Amino acid sequence: MLNVINVINTLHIQFKNYAPIPLLLQRMMTIESIEVLNGPSVWSDTRHKLIQMRLNLHELEQCPTNTIPGFFERLNKLIPTLYSHRCSPGVAGGFFERVKEGTWMGHVVEHIALEIQTLAGFDTGFGRTRETETPGTYNVVFSFINEDIGIYAATAAINIAEALVRSDRYEIEKDLDQMRIIGRCDVSKSSKISANNVDLI
Numbered sequence: 001m002l003n004v005i006n007v008i009n010t011l012h013i014q015f016k017n018y019a020p021i022p023l024l025l026q027r028m029m030t031i032e033s034i035e036v037l038n039g040p041s042v043w044s045d046t047r048h049k050l051i052q053m054r055l056n057l058h059e060l061e062q063c064p065t066n067t068i069p070g071f072f073e074r075l076n077k078l079i080p081t082l083y084s085h086r087c088s089p090g091v092a093g094g095f096f097e098r099v100k101e102g103t104w105m106g107h108v109v110e111h112i113a114l115e116i117q118t119l120a121g122f123d124t125g126f127g128r129t130r131e132t133e134t135p136g137t138y139n140v141v142f143s144f145i146n147e148d149i150g151i152y153a154a155t156a157a158i159n160i161a162e163a164l165v166r167s168d169r170y171e172i173e174k175d176l177d178q179m180r181i182i183g184r185c186d187v188s189k190s191s192k193i194s195a196n197n198v199d200l201i
């Protein structure tokens with residue numbers, strides 16, 4: 001009986017991890033798990049509202065951004081406000097410099113997930129991306145104001161990054177509208193927007 005319960009629990013966890021992700025098929029990248037963290041974590045003692053997504057880059061692991069023709073130009077055209085992300089260089093334009101020099105797609109997904117939340121009116125800006133013990137699989141972590149919007153942003157950011165890789169047209173406004181609708185319907189899950197949420201990217 002205990003084994004059965006363990007199996008059911010495992011399946012439940014797997015289902016729960018996959019449930020919010022409607023479009024896993026035919027992706028370039030796949031979400032292996034997604035968790036909502038609501039407290040101190042290995043990522044931060046003070047940032048208590050974080051999405052942690054385990055993301056498998058598959059073949060894109062072999063394709064840092066500087067090896068994808070036109071990737072930076074398309075990213076800059078679709079989301080020019082990413083210029084404000086300082087990233088590790090610590091200055092405005094720092095993230096764009098990393099993209100030009102070559103960074104991995106998990107890191108790009110992190111920054112897009114943060115920026116589309118901000119553009120939708122849920123201003124937030126803490127993120128980290130680290131490779132796991134499995135090559136090509138990353139923990140992508142980013143802050144949220146509203147949990148449901150954060151989860152939406154995770155999948156939308158992957159859609160956007162993949163469209164940029166393929167040079168497909170992408171209507172980002174539809175995502176922003178959808179996040180605003182979620183926010184209006186779900187104000188109880190939105191914490192007060194604070195200037196403290198807007199740094200460190």
Ligand SMILES: [Zn+2]
Nearest residue numbers: 087088095201
């Ligand atoms: Zn960064």
